[in-house]
Amino acid sequence: MNGHSSDSIPLTHRGGVCQPERAAARALRHVQRPAEVATRRGAPRSHAPARLPVSEQRTWPAVLSPSSGRPSRPDHILTVKSAGSPPVPRWRLRSGDPPAPALLLSGVVGSTRLAENGAMRGIYVHVPFCARKCDYCDFYSVVSGEEAKEEFAGLVAREIDLVLRDYPAEADFPADTVYFGGGTPTVLGASPLVSLLSAIRGRFPVADGAEITFEANPGTVTGDDFLRLRDGGFTRVSLGVQSFRPATLSTLGRIHSVEDVRAAYRDARRAGFPSVGIDLIFGNPGQSPDDWQSDLDRAVTFLPDHISAYALAPEPGTPIHGSIAGGEIALPDDDAVARMYEAARETFSAAGYRHYEISNFSRPGKECRHNLKYWRREGYLGLGPSAHGLLFPKETGPWGIRTANPPSLDEYARALGEGRLPWSAVESGDREQTWNDFLIFGLRLEEGISFAEGEKRYGPPPSVLRGAVDRLIDTGMLLGEAGRIRMPERHWFVSNEILRRFA
Numbered sequence: 001m002n003g004h005s006s007d008s009i010p011l012t013h014r015g016g017v018c019q020p021e022r023a024a025a026r027a028l029r030h031v032q033r034p035a036e037v038a039t040r041r042g043a044p045r046s047h048a049p050a051r052l053p054v055s056e057q058r059t060w061p062a063v064l065s066p067s068s069g070r071p072s073r074p075d076h077i078l079t080v081k082s083a084g085s086p087p088v089p090r091w092r093l094r095s096g097d098p099p100a101p102a103l104l105l106s107g108v109v110g111s112t113r114l115a116e117n118g119a120m121r122g123i124y125v126h127v128p129f130c131a132r133k134c135d136y137c138d139f140y141s142v143v144s145g146e147e148a149k150e151e152f153a154g155l156v157a158r159e160i161d162l163v164l165r166d167y168p169a170e171a172d173f174p175a176d177t178v179y180f181g182g183g184t185p186t187v188l189g190a191s192p193l194v195s196l197l198s199a200i201r202g203r204f205p206v207a208d209g210a211e212i213t214f215e216a217n218p219g220t221v222t223g224d225d226f227l228r229l230r231d232g233g234f235t236r237v238s239l240g241v242q243s244f245r246p247a248t249l250s251t252l253g254r255i256h257s258v259e260d261v262r263a264a265y266r267d268a269r270r271a272g273f274p275s276v277g278i279d280l281i282f283g284n285p286g287q288s289p290d291d292w293q294s295d296l297d298r299a300v301t302f303l304p305d306h307i308s309a310y311a312l313a314p315e316p317g318t319p320i321h322g323s324i325a326g327g328e329i330a331l332p333d334d335d336a337v338a339r340m341y342e343a344a345r346e347t348f349s350a351a352g353y354r355h356y357e358i359s360n361f362s363r364p365g366k367e368c369r370h371n372l373k374y375w376r377r378e379g380y381l382g383l384g385p386s387a388h389g390l391l392f393p394k395e396t397g398p399w400g401i402r403t404a405n406p407p408s409l410d411e412y413a414r415a416l417g418e419g420r421l422p423w424s425a426v427e428s429g430d431r432e433q434t435w436n437d438f439l440i441f442g443l444r445l446e447e448g449i450s451f452a453e454g455e456k457r458y459g460p461p462p463s464v465l466r467g468a469v470d471r472l473i474d475t476g477m478l479l480g481e482a483g484r485i486r487m488p489e490r491h492w493f494v495s496n497e498i499l500r501r502f503a
Helices: 020-030 034-040 090-094 146-166 168-172 190-203 223-231 246-252 258-270 289-301 319-325 334-350 369-375 409-417 431-442 451-458 463-474 489-502
Strands: 079-082 085-089 121-127 175-182 206-216 236-242 275-282 306-311 354-357 360-362 380-383 388-391 401-404 425-428 479-481 484-486
Touching (some): 146 168, 146 190, 146 409, 175 190, 175 369, 223 258, 236 246, 258 275, 334 354, 369 431, 431 451
Parallel strands (some): 175 206
Antiparallel strands (some): 079 085, 306 360, 354 360
16 A cells, blocks of 8 residues: 555554654644645634544554644744734744744743742753664754864753843753763763753753653764763663664665674663663665564563654655655655554553553663653753753743754854854743644553643633544544543554644
């Protein structure tokens, strides 16, 4: 099957390969159809969900990319209204252009509290350095010299100081998750990463038992590095394995070997990290379901605590996208990708992993607590170039604001040098958009969402959203049970078709 056939629910988008910090907002982009852009630009919009084909009984669950987010492309515009200001396209969150004046922070908030929604805060640090840019990656990263790396820790410390200058009460607000993503954080070096964590701990309270994660690519970190990072306070490592097959690694432009994977995993375990996870990518050019099954079988033999499995979504401007567009390589068809996803579900379930989120599996109690903040719409502060945050100033009530730093190390450093926060875009929500986010993000989780919890946090939902949920329950696309609403796993692979009803 290519695209969709008469006996299947249409597969609107492949799931994106995405790291946690951007997935939440990026998930919104993946539930939009290009054909619907006209309605986002002012054409009449019908809120009633169209009935899906009869083959809704198809069992493939849906794959979307996880993690914190970045709706970005102008061809998937989603507008968010803010009191006293015109609609703002959600893709501005990735833009380096200044936001509309009405949304500048000075015009929206003057709070002494950045996060106040009943939960501890998360902190995300984007480390933008890579040894080499992978062929599929469109996240902001640079291949820089040692001077830029040496200066980076000081820049992030300066950003924290500016946050505390403008919001001094934040010094008393605890964080229970800290996540270093990228880029490849370990390219910075173990000692600078420990220094960065110390800078955070010296300025913000970090709760006892906090989950403190760093991403690492095999081949960029040694056994001594792992020991230094563990001794420095890190508790969790996420290894960018992607595949155990040399041919697939080559296609993706990865520079590590299978032996590098073995060594990195062994050294992480020896260092005593409480949680070691691996990331895998499927739906790669030239990859067959049998190739993917081989990766799955190898993955479970390592006994990782957490496994993320993302379907490749080639982004325009990346080398792999150009090779596909030029006919040099080809992606597997959607039916093959669906079989790969089902194979992941079956293999990991049989090995004792819980499928707690569309793209994530874990041992009991080993879920990524930081990622859960994105899906549960809890607050997090973003630090570093291209980092995003979800903050809750008192003036915005429960809606919060989303912030974005510029995807440029130079622009980021320039703002800090001028003594100002490097927030290049700020988006203020409202009740409708907040409920949209609450539904779209929460329904990615196995646990689903509670309307009672949503009403307690945000007030009653807009009637059109409540009606859309009721209709989806009536058609079996959602389940309502024990006071919660969730998406059946058999529909996860086509969740785009369901979640876009709320976008």
